Amino acid sequence: MLAGGDDTQLCRPELSEAEPTPRVLTILSFVLEKLVARNDQLTGQPPDGLGSVSARFGKTLNGFHGVREPSISIAKYLERIYKFTNCSPSCFVVGFVYIDRVVHRHPESLVVSLNVHRLLVTSVMVASKMLDDVHYNNAFYARVGGITNVELNKLELELLFLLDFGVTVSSRVFESYCLHLEKEMLWNNIGTAQKVERPITSNCVGDETEICADLEDSQSSSPPQI
Amino acid sequence: MAVAAYGQLNVEGLPSWGSRSVDCFEKLEQIGEGTYGQVYMAREITTGEIVALKKIRMDNEKEGFPITAIREIKILKKLHHENVIKLKEIVTSQGPEADEQGKQDGNKYNSNIYMVFEYMDHDLTGLSDRPGLRFTIPQIKCYMKQLLTGLHYCHVNQVLHRDIKGSNLLIDNEGTLKLADFGLARSFSNDHNGNLTNRVITLWYRPPELLLGATKYGPAVDMWSVGCIFAELLHGKPILPGKNEPEQLNKIFELCGSPDEINWPGVSKIPWYNKFKPTRQMKKRVRQVFQHFDRHALDLLEKMLSLDPSQRISAKDALDAEYFWTDPLPCDPKSLPKYESSHEFQTKKKRQQQRQNEEMAKRQKLQHPQQHTRLPPIQQTGQSHPPPHWAGPSNSYPPPVSSGPTHHQYGKPRGPPGGGPSRYPPSGNPSGGYYPDRGSQGGGYTTGSYPPQGRGQPYPGGASGYAAGPPNYSQGGQYGGSGNSRGPNPIGGNRTQQYGWPQ
Numbered sequence: 001m002l003a004g005g006d007d008t009q010l011c012r013p014e015l016s017e018a019e020p021t022p023r024v025l026t027i028l029s030f031v032l033e034k035l036v037a038r039n040d041q042l043t044g045q046p047p048d049g050l051g052s053v054s055a056r057f058g059k060t061l062n063g064f065h066g067v068r069e070p071s072i073s074i075a076k077y078l079e080r081i082y083k084f085t086n087c088s089p090s091c092f093v094v095g096f097v098y099i100d101r102v103v104h105r106h107p108e109s110l111v112v113s114l115n116v117h118r119l120l121v122t123s124v125m126v127a128s129k130m131l132d133d134v135h136y137n138n139a140f141y142a143r144v145g146g147i148t149n150v151e152l153n154k155l156e157l158e159l160l161f162l163l164d165f166g167v168t169v170s171s172r173v174f175e176s177y178c179l180h181l182e183k184e185m186l187w188n189n190i191g192t193a194q195k196v197e198r199p200i201t202s203n204c205v206g207d208e209t210e211i212c213a214d215l216e217d218s219q220s221s222s223p224p225q226i
Numbered sequence: 227m228a229v230a231a232y233g234q235l236n237v238e239g240l241p242s243w244g245s246r247s248v249d250c251f252e253k254l255e256q257i258g259e260g261t262y263g264q265v266y267m268a269r270e271i272t273t274g275e276i277v278a279l280k281k282i283r284m285d286n287e288k289e290g291f292p293i294t295a296i297r298e299i300k301i302l303k304k305l306h307h308e309n310v311i312k313l314k315e316i317v318t319s320q321g322p323e324a325d326e327q328g329k330q331d332g333n334k335y336n337s338n339i340y341m342v343f344e345y346m347d348h349d350l351t352g353l354s355d356r357p358g359l360r361f362t363i364p365q366i367k368c369y370m371k372q373l374l375t376g377l378h379y380c381h382v383n384q385v386l387h388r389d390i391k392g393s394n395l396l397i398d399n400e401g402t403l404k405l406a407d408f409g410l411a412r413s414f415s416n417d418h419n420g421n422l423t424n425r426v427i428t429l430w431y432r433p434p435e436l437l438l439g440a441t442k443y444g445p446a447v448d449m450w451s452v453g454c455i456f457a458e459l460l461h462g463k464p465i466l467p468g469k470n471e472p473e474q475l476n477k478i479f480e481l482c483g484s485p486d487e488i489n490w491p492g493v494s495k496i497p498w499y500n501k502f503k504p505t506r507q508m509k510k511r512v513r514q515v516f517q518h519f520d521r522h523a524l525d526l527l528e529k530m531l532s533l534d535p536s537q538r539i540s541a542k543d544a545l546d547a548e549y550f551w552t553d554p555l556p557c558d559p560k561s562l563p564k565y566e567s568s569h570e571f572q573t574k575k576k577r578q579q580q581r582q583n584e585e586m587a588k589r590q591k592l593q594h595p596q597q598h599t600r601l602p603p604i605q606q607t608g609q610s611h612p613p614p615h616w617a618g619p620s621n622s623y624p625p626p627v628s629s630g631p632t633h634h635q636y637g638k639p640r641g642p643p644g645g646g647p648s649r650y651p652p653s654g655n656p657s658g659g660y661y662p663d664r665g666s667q668g669g670g671y672t673t674g675s676y677p678p679q680g681r682g683q684p685y686p687g688g689a690s691g692y693a694a695g696p697p698n699y700s701q702g703g704q705y706g707g708s709g710n711s712r713g714p715n716p717i718g719g720n721r722t723q724q725y726g727w728p729q
Contacts, residue, residue: 125290126296129293130296137288137289138287153284153290156291160291160296161316165303167300
């Protein structure tokens with residue numbers, strides 16, 4: 001599902017550079033940066049590596065922890081993923097849903113600066129697998145994300161198990177997350193009222209588009225609390 | 227059997243999946259094989275419960291976790307019904323290369339993943355393939371009713387199965403039928419405005435709208451397959467055994483008549499209509515061809531095999547059909563005979579073995595003609611077996627073939643040896659319901675008019691050009707597998723003869 005069938009999105013990354021970054025990326029990086037900053041503070045500043053974090057907050061997200069904080073910012077990292085993989089903007093919303101579900105399922109786990117990048121590339125990749133008819137394979141995402149193929153495959157499985165394979169996102173849940181992200185923007189006075197891209201009503205090409213009215217999601221339709 | 231309640235939800239808390247190891251199970255024997263793994267019958271060590279373990283092969287590093295597996299797990303997680311196979315849990319096993327990076331918790335992720343299903347003794351194809359076995363009418367009604375009930379449940383839960391066929395309908399020794407193999411299934415929305423791939427459903431069971439290239443479709447596609455199975459059960463063999471898409475369409479038109487704007491409004495707008503429309507007018511011949519069926523069966527079959535999907539009967543309406551409410555009524559599943567386990571994988575093996583034995587016997591006969599008085603080869607693979615305890619309406623049963631312990635040779639290539647008779651349609655997914663056998667038995671797409679990909683739309687060419695290669699299609703080539711030596715006539719017309727029954 002390439003947003004709105006926009007032809008430029010099918011082009012090489014160099015050509016699409018001129019095109020504006022989808023608003024969802026801006027909002028999402030803002031929301032995540034805020035979350036990470038808060039959690040980093042909780043775990044003690046500066047983050048001092050795997051040992052102490054997991055000692056205090058469980059091992060749920062251990063697999064996603066890097067040894068030190070990557071130098072690339074969340075915003076730049078999201079942009080990089082978007083630019084190179086051409087995944088649809090909805091993948092970022094759904095990826096965010098996945099991260100939020102993991103955190104809800106495993107309340108002891110915290111998204112911090114040490115794991116947020118790996119969490120993002122993995123969840124966006126899984127979202128793209130579920131949503132986009134045309135998507136890159138894990139090997140490509142690994143290169144974009146700056147980790148090895150083997151590691152990304154591990155993280156993919158880890159994420160799927162942490163989610164208990166709850167990868168369906170109904171349109172209702174999708175919409176509630178979009179609204180939540182938009183509200184975050186408004187409350188924090190970032191720009192004017194902006195809407196998150198929602199190209200899900202039509203142009204759902206192919207099998208991988210699985211956002212549709214579902215009867216499940218009873219446990220995961222809770223509004224995101226960050 | 228009550229129709230599924232709308233929106234039935236599973237609210238019970240399940241243990242977290244993936245937390246247990248496959249070592250909790252003892253593998254007993256292989257019962258199926260697919261391109262990305264095997265299916266085993268296994269026993270849970272602590273409880274003694276028999277289950278089916280479907281292995282998800284993880285050796286395609288570039289692709290990561292197979293998308294079809296994610297899809298199947300995701301869908302089966304939300305379906306809970308007596309007539310839908312139950313996915314009990316996911317277990318892992320330590321792979322040989324585990325711990326290569328020295329991570330203490332990493333073992334699970336270098337390992338094999340297994341889906342744990344409830345064990346089912348048979349699949350419908352394996353069962354109906356038993357030599358000489360003909361289902362009784364109450365038995366057929368019983369299976370059909372369960373099939374429709376399970377499918378109705380899927381459809382109200384917005385799931386299209388998209389691969390309904392005999393080997394995906396599992397039957398246990400309580401007579402319960404369950405839909406299995408949701409690797410091609412997907413959710414749908416009722417407005418039908420999504421573009422879905424038309425490259426689904428095993429050829430012989432594929433409806434005309436998909437063959438004509440429709441990308442907007444709904445539950446009616448599954449109902450066509452149900453119609454094909456229904457007729458197959460009554461007729462004793464597959465009714466539309468096409469070898470490729472054009473031939474499949476032709477067979478459909480010969481049986482159901484040629485489509486036009488009168489019997490199928492809008493047909494001329496379906497993408498490939500002009501390419502495949504029949505050159506001559508054909509009349510509907512369902513009632514002539516199947517004149518030996520009873521009236522109510524014919525009424526129902528005609529509604530299932532409606533060319534126009536919008537006029538095709540729904541699962542719910544089919545359950546209300548006269549057929550299921552007139553004598554002889556569907557029997558109680560529990561009253562059905564208990565057969566020894568038969569999976570297509572096993573019956574096929576047995577058939578292979580049988581052919582080898584026959585060959586051997588022939589050769590021996592040539593060399594030593596006097597030896598023809600020896601027991602026929604079937605006796606070497608089978609065992610004596612008591613007749614089924616069948617309490618239903620009288621129907622003379624042929625002697626059951628035993629499918630007792632056989633010599634499985636898992637290392638051997640699958641599929642019938644060249645030229646041998648085979649029930650499998652080309653480009654299908656011929657394995658048992660636990661595990662798809664996608665691609666390995668392909669060979670269907672022989673015409674140039676069909677794109678070579680598996681599911682998914684043809685790739686928009688402009689997007690390539692990345693150094694790391696083009697975007698991948700999930701399980702590309704699933705139905706476009708390479709050719710396979712296959713007999714020119716895949717119809718099981720001489721099924722009973724294959725077994726060389728003692729006369």
